[in-house]
Amino acid sequence: MSKAMLNIKDLHATVDGKEILKGLSFEVKAGEVHAIMGPNGSGKSTLAHVLAGREGYVATAGEVEFDGKDLLTLEPEVRACEGVFLGFQYPVEIPGVSNLTLLKAAINARRKYRGGSEIEASDFLAWIRDRAKIVKIDPKMLSRGVNEGFSGGEKKRNEILQMLILEPRLMILDETDSGLDIDALKIVADGINTLRSPERATVLVTHYQRLLDYVQPDFVHVLARGRIVKSGGPELAQELEQKGYGWLEAA
């Protein structure tokens, strides 16, 4: 049996002193796609932010191992260099810092972390152009500030573009599908499927079953009140779509 890439054991976490995650456990093996579903306020986004190391999201008990390393003790940038990627629910606009600046700095940070040299300009450009095609983003847009003046759909596609460029091993997507029309949703799904491989794992945090029609999960976990209350295969997502979350709340 292969060892888990991500192993979460009895994770408790607070935001602003309020406990949101109350003893959450699951494990993700390389090659797997896990969907985390659940009603608003169940702790889905908190889980994503705790894993990425966002300030203010404090793990108070439990363990998270990534490739055998204690993930919770690492700085967010180190987690990223180790191969963890968080696709934001609300990508941040950063006027004055161009997308290319961010991408180049991010690529070189990873290379430096692994003891490598900086990327050549021509390789960088070719790589960006290649990846931009997958998410149908005009490379011209990348000379603009990060997400500056991007529409909601463009911001989400830009998250996927960053992911395609950085090629993480663990992709955590926090409601990347929310607010997307069907064309944009397909593009986002294509991006995720492009990276799907036996060496990589994916955690899809989503409110809707719709994304899962395009990215087939291996496991579905239902989160409610800070705990996983039910786990199952892809059929669980169908069940949730039909029944809603009400029956779980009552359970």
Place this chain on the structure above:
Amino acid sequence: MKLQPYSEAFERFAATLSDSERSTRGRQLQRFLTLGFPSKREEDWRYTDLSPLADKTFGLANEFGARADLKTIDGTERLVFVDGRFDPTHSSAAQFHGELPTIETPAADGLLALNAAFAASGLNLQLAANEHLDAPLHVLFLGSGDAAATMSHQRHRIVLGAGASATVILEFARDSGGERLATHTLDIELGANAQLRLHRLQFERAGANLLTRIDARLARDARLKALCLDAGGGFTRHDFNVSLDGAGADAEVHGLYAPQPRAHVDNHTRIVHAAPHGRSREHFRGIVGERTRAVFSGKVVVQPGAQKTDSEQRIANLLLSKHAEVNAKPDLEIYADDVKCAHGATVGQLDDSALAYLRSRGIDAATAKSLLLRAFAIEILDHVGYAPLRRHIEDILNFPDDPELDALIEAVS
């Protein structure tokens, strides 16, 4: 006696002067002794306390100190002053150095009186009608590294005839010598349709006390584009007064202050619209960190009859520490009814969510912070039109430009 070191310094200085000079300047010194340094009780000096200067002894620099590490800007002509004295060896544009006539009329305040009493020669740029200064003129004010506390006072003038144009860079950069006091006054007169691009750059070290005052008068359709940059570690106060005297005159005064820890930077600007159809733009940004104090006061006056004035003032500050202080004051006085005047002032902190976003992509906290600071500053630096000057500034600010990235941006655009 109060201010005694100043009268003693003047006595030694006066011994070198002609009788008439001695008495004219002596009257200005008396005026300074009577008025003293401006006091914190005056509204314009509330946040900048000059009283410690009154008790200090600054000698006039005696020896001419040489300065080896001259940092030049490509494509510019140069005037170099060391400890307030003209350095002909390192100056390529000596024709623009000159003595100005001593001021006879009693100075308006103590500081101007002090400057008038001791004033040494400085920049004297006069262009005839339609004359164009080909190369930007880089005027450097340097220190010799002399360990003694010394002072220098200089007067400067820029007069552009109708249709004339010039680019001038005033750079104040000190070495690590003793404490310094320097006052500078600059009078600018722009004739009809003349154009001046002026850059005042301040990279003083701790121990410097720099007080500058610029008075600019713009005739009809004249254009002034000024950039004020303060990134030093000293105690500085700048007064920048612009009067749009002629119809259609246009003034842009932009600034960035990013002082070193424990520095004090005070910018007081005053833009007076005295004629119709004038336009003014003022955009200042501040990055204020550990134990640093920044003051900005921006006065805009629209006089009766200055109809169709179009004025905009924006002030934005980033506070990086609990031990940082910013006093930003927009101050509008409008006496005409058909005008457009906008203003806004903000004080904020570095955007935590942007910082977190960059870190989540693998960029370390220090690099992420410097990317965000650069992004904040860039809007002001974009006003620097002369590329070698832009590089010079980014170098000193430690905002290394990335020509490779620029080429990439070019390639995708």
